[in-house]
Amino acid sequence: MISITSPHTVGQNSVSKVMFTLVAALVPGYACLIYIFGWGYLVNALIAVTVAVALEALILVLRKRPVGFFLKDGSIIVTALLLACALPPIVPWWLVAIGSGIAVIFAKHLFGGLGQNPFNPAMVAYALLLVSLPVLMTSRWANVDVLPSFADALTISFGHLDKGLDAFTGATPLDHYKLNIGRLTADNVLQDPIYGAFAAKGWMQINLAFLVGGLVLLALRIITWHIPVSLLASILVMSVLFGSDGDAFVPTSLHLFSGSTMLAAFFIATDPVTAATSNKGKLVYGAGIGLLIYIIRTWGNYPDATAFAVLLMNFSAPLIDHYTRPRVYGHSKAVKGFKNDG
Amino acid sequence: MTQAPHIIARSRVWSIPGGVHPEQHKAESNQSAIEPVPLPSELWLPLSMHIGSPAIPVVKVGDTVCKGDLIARSQSGISASIHAPTSGRVVAIEDHVYAHESGFKQPAICIESDGLDIWRQQKPWHNWREQSVEDIVARIHDGGITGMGGASFPTDVKYRNKHAPIHTLLVNAAECEPYITADDRLIRERAEDILHGAAICRHLLGARTILIGIEDNKPEAISAFEVAAKRLGLDITLAVVPTKYPSGGEKQLIQLTTGLEVPKGGLPSDIGLVCQNVGTLYQIYRTVVFDEPLISRVTTITGQAIERPGNYEALIGTSIETLLNHAGAHLKKADRVIMGGPMMGFALPDITAPLVKATNCLLAPTKKEIPPPIIDNPCIRCGMCEQACPAGLLPQQLHWASKNRLLDEAELHSIDDCIECGACAYVCPSRIPLVQYFRYAKGEIKQERADQLASDRARVRFENRQARLDREKAEKEQRRKARAEAAAKALAEKQAKEGSNEEPKEDPIKAALERAAAKRDAKNTTTETQNPEQLKDIAEKAKAKFEKATQRLLDAEKEGSEMVPALRKAAGKLEEKYHSAEKAYQAAMKEQENVSP
Amino acid sequence: MLTAIITLFILAAIFGALLGFASIKFKPEGNPIIEDINNILPQTQCGQCGHPGCRPYAQAIADGEPINKCPPGGEATIQALADLLDVEPLPLDAEHGEEKGKQVAIIREAECIGCTKCIQACPVDAILGAAKQMHTVIESECTGCDLCVEPCPVDCIDIVPVQTTIRQWHKSKPLTLPEIIATDRPTQRINEEEHAA
Structure with a gap:
């Protein structure tokens, strides 16, 4: 049925290989998250993946598509894992399930399934949860010193939210710094136990772990360097420009190694379906996300900004594509815009 | 050759974007020497195995020909002549299986070999430098030489249409496709002849440099060139390019060896280059110096379904099946037979097709070696295709455009600049048949352009005709008025006289017209309708028409119209049709009775 | 209150004048x-x-x-x-009528009586010939419109589909997943596609 056409030899790459490499590259980051913030992340990940896979299967059946064929590609697992590691660790199960549902149904399949969604599904889900349930979504990181066991994490997730936990750190380090810098000096703020030697305690390691995973992806050529480099560079430039005054702005080290910076740079912004396509376009796209992350973090109301920055740049991706086409062999210049005038 | 001072230089190499590194598979076929294939009993020579207009046969069935005799002459413009590959008899000129993806048959000349292989009289030019450039180009043209690298473009055109002064002859020895080693072996064994051919071409072009672009996976060929150049005392420049597919594409090799790009829509000659494949240079040498037209070529026959993979020198027109069998093919093991390489070749719909001038490789892989295609996943826009594209295109955007038949969008993304190398499809994790999408879109664009031209022409013709009819009507009106005036005048002058007014004769043509509509339907009698009801209907209609026609004929005879013979003939035909329709109906009825007792 | 009403009136008047001017100034020529x-x-x-x-x-x-x-x-x-x-x-x-694909008219020249009826009927002047001389269709100019068939008194014009030549042939669009799945079921459409392929 499938017509035979050139090239007859093809490489051994496949979508499922790409997706499962991504899953594998997420492992160090996840391990670090679990080590630092407890089993909640694992519980969330399991819930997210289970719900997402089940919903994906259901919708494929409803859409009369082959279920096995599409589940095999593993893309939904990546989406679910990205969502779960963006959520706070101590949240009720239904929040995770709703997030997965939004990602699968609204962000992915309503647009036509794999490859057709204009917005990053995990980020759509995250942003919707964030604006709908702001308290649950921003205040549920356990105190770094009091980690719930796996059993506790399960209990917390399924009903007894506050069991055995007295303390939540209400805010992530980025948030904490921004909230306090108004009345304290940089040195005073950094006295807080949530900060470590270089950046925030824990968050630094988590970001390094995601960085390692990202470098693996780069080495395996699953992603290209363009988006991570331009994204990080634009955060770096912005934070150096504005943040040289530590008493007014969050310092560079916190920007780069706290919050979701590395996760965003290597795993979320690089989602190829929703990113710009050409190398030049990717540079613009990555820089745009970095810029927006910095702007929202610094002058916006949200402690972290990945989801909104990514979604806003998802909007702009087609436009970027139109103006950043590469120069084709033999052409004197690249074709830009929507009309071919030469 | 005189011992002249010579230089063998290594030139700088530039880079090309993209490219892929598929498994080479060259070692299977490049170990043994080029082996001649025994004379087949029958040769089929397609009249159009080159780019351009088909050649026109100059022989008839039954003619005897000698080896090298012209059997089909090239048309003017871009075209190539075809010669008898051996001596024998022309036994057929008809449509024959042709090596093309469409599976369409093409007109071809069949020569039955007499087994003697006698050459026609040849006029060797051992001292070709004494000949004029025009004569040499004419000999290349008469020799039916086309590009041997796979595109089959008539070679002489490159020497006739020079847009700019040519400074470099670029010898394409890259041979980047996996499996193919025909050029590699040819260089190893006949490097001197190739360089001789290059010297002829340089002379024709008035070029300064012979630049040889060759991949670094052919060290033996490189040293063969060096040795040969030394012996010939020829200055050559070697550009050894890294092994990467598709470095052997003409545009890519130019970029690799000179850093220049062929401008969009232009030719290499626009930037002072002429690119020539080594096989073509070898053939130019044989043709110019020994007066041997292009009647044979070296073809790689390889793949795991082949027992003795290697390079074979075979006559053009030999059945591919014969060649495969000669090389010991296990055709049951082969999943498909590919003409060309695994990246750009195509699966032959029928292996009885003859070897053509462009056949540089026959690849018979097993299922395990080249697995059948699998169902493609949706595009995830991963961009790997863009990283692999040597032309700087955005294949995934082109894919969207092609898939949704957005031809303007595809053109906006420069689909015309796609060289169909297949690097994008090679790296695609979704295994999307990208090249097929692009070829589909290109074909549709070509079709649409042709349709648009045709419809524009039709519109102009329609409008012109409309204008002409209006003009004629106006003129007629004027004439009628003038006549009426004259008549009124005459009437006034000769009021007393009266003329007899003849009744207007009925136009026999008009008479025939009325049944034309009905007649048209009569054609259906010969079509596939088998239903007795329909047949009955048709028979009745045919009868009515026949009767009507008879009536018209009688009328016309009465009037003594000049159309009588024609109408009689038509009536006869209709009678025949009526009878045959009636018969068909009767037969169908009978059959039906038999079937349902 | 009054000021607001007056302002609105003035604004309406200005925009009305602008629109009126634009409709005259930028009136498209013809259609x-x-x-x-x-x-x-x-x-x-x-x-x-x-x-x-x-x-x-x-x-x-x-x-x-x-x-x-x-x-x-x-x-x-x-x-x-x-x-x-x-x-x-x-x-x-x-x-x-139905979509039939490209067609071309062909005159069976042996049967043509040279009546010129078809020449008069041809909307694009694609038939050559003169009275009592055999006519022929210029195939490259024929649009396959069928108008010459009706007037022919001896019914010697055939409308035949244009054959795809090897140079016009091109790859068909690859089947996508739903179509490939559909090939498991023997439906009419897919069978047609197979024939086409």
Whole structure:
């Protein structure tokens, strides 16, 4: 049925290989998250993946598509894992399930399934949860010193939210710094136990772990360097420009190694379906996300900004594509815009 | 050759974007020497195995020909002549299986070999430098030489249409496709002849440099060139390019060896280059110096379904099946037979097709070696295709455009600049048949352009005709008025006289017209309708028409119209049709009775 | 209150004047949409739409006639017209005929009596010949409109489908997943596709 056409030899790459490499590259980051913030992340990940896979299967059946064929590609697992590691660790199960549902149904399949969604599904889900349930979504990181066991994490997730936990750190380090810098000096703020030697305690390691995973992806050529480099560079430039005054702005080290910076740079912004396509376009796209992350973090109301920055740049991706086409062999210049005038 | 001072230089190499590194598979076929294939009993020579207009046969069935005799002459413009590959008899000129993806048959000349292989009289030019450039180009043209690298473009055109002064002859020895080693072996064994051919071409072009672009996976060929150049005392420049597919594409090799790009829509000659494949240079040498037209070529026959993979020198027109069998093919093991390489070749719909001038490789892989295609996943826009594209295109955007038949969008993304190398499809994790999408879109664009031209022409013709009819009507009106005036005048002058007014004769043509509509339907009698009801209907209609026609004929005879013979003939035909329709109906009825007792 | 009303009136007057000026100043010459429509129509001039040629039909479409009356153009033309006019594409109106693909007229020359009827009928002057001389169709100019068949008194004109040549042939679009799945079921459409492929 499938017509035979050139090239007859093809490489051994496949979508499922790409997706499962991504899953594998997420492992160090996840391990670090679990080590630092407890089993909640694992519980969330399991819930997210289970719900997402089940919903994906259901919708494929409803859409009369082959279920096995599409589940095999593993893309939904990546989406679910990205969502779960963006959520706070101590949240009720239904929040995770709703997030997965939004990602699968609204962000992915309503647009036509794999490859057709204009917005990053995990980020759509995250942003919707964030604006709908702001308290649950921003205040549920356990105190770094009091980690719930796996059993506790399960209990917390399924009903007894506050069991055995007295303390939540209400805010992530980025948030904490921004909230306090108004009345304290940089040195005073950094006295807080949530900060470590270089950046925030824990968050630094988590970001390094995601960085390692990202470098693996780069080495395996699953992603290209363009988006991570331009994204990080634009955060770096912005934070150096504005943040040289530590008493007014969050310092560079916190920007780069706290919050979701590395996760965003290597795993979320690089989602190829929703990113710009050409190398030049990717540079613009990555820089745009970095810029927006910095702007929202610094002058916006949200402690972290990945989801909104990514979604806003998802909007702009087609436009970027139109103006950043590469120069084709033999052409004197690249074709830009929507009309071919030469 | 005189011992002249010579230089063998290594030139700088530039880079090309993209490219892929598929498994080479060259070692299977490049170990043994080029082996001649025994004379087949029958040769089929397609009249159009080159780019351009088909050649026109100059022989008839039954003619005897000698080896090298012209059997089909090239048309003017871009075209190539075809010669008898051996001596024998022309036994057929008809449509024959042709090596093309469409599976369409093409007109071809069949020569039955007499087994003697006698050459026609040849006029060797051992001292070709004494000949004029025009004569040499004419000999290349008469020799039916086309590009041997796979595109089959008539070679002489490159020497006739020079847009700019040519400074470099670029010898394409890259041979980047996996499996193919025909050029590699040819260089190893006949490097001197190739360089001789290059010297002829340089002379024709008035070029300064012979630049040889060759991949670094052919060290033996490189040293063969060096040795040969030394012996010939020829200055050559070697550009050894890294092994990467598709470095052997003409545009890519130019970029690799000179850093220049062929401008969009232009030719290499626009930037002072002429690119020539080594096989073509070898053939130019044989043709110019020994007066041997292009009647044979070296073809790689390889793949795991082949027992003795290697390079074979075979006559053009030999059945591919014969060649495969000669090389010991296990055709049951082969999943498909590919003409060309695994990246750009195509699966032959029928292996009885003859070897053509462009056949540089026959690849018979097993299922395990080249697995059948699998169902493609949706595009995830991963961009790997863009990283692999040597032309700087955005294949995934082109894919969207092609898939949704957005031809303007595809053109906006420069689909015309796609060289169909297949690097994008090679790296695609979704295994999307990208090249097929692009070829589909290109074909549709070509079709649409042709349709648009045709419809524009039709519109102009329609409008012109409309204008002409209006003009004629106006003129007629004027004439009628003038006549009426004259008549009124005459009437006034000769009021007393009266003329007899003849009744207007009925136009026999008009008479025939009325049944034309009905007649048209009569054609259906010969079509596939088998239903007795329909047949009955048709028979009745045919009868009515026949009767009507008879009536018209009688009328016309009465009037003594000049159309009588024609109408009689038509009536006869209709009678025949009526009878045959009636018969068909009767037969169908009978059959039906038999079937349902 | 009064000031607001007066302001609004003044504003309305200014904008009204501007719009009035623009409608006079930028009034389009003729009706360019007819040309655009005519460009999309296949120019077979066959009259199957009920109009004497493509241009009159283009005029009619511009005046609001349905866009689905052109069998030679078929789905592609309807789609292009729908895109141009921003209306819903309709299925081809069967009343006016079926989409048949490209056709060409061929005169069986032995049977031609040289009546010139077909020459007069041909809308694009694609038939050569003179009275009592054999006629022939210039195939490259023939639009396959069928109009010459009717007038022929001896029925010697055939309308045959244009054969695809090896140079015109190109790869068909690859089947996508739903179509490939559908091939598991022996449906009419897929069988046709197989024949086409």
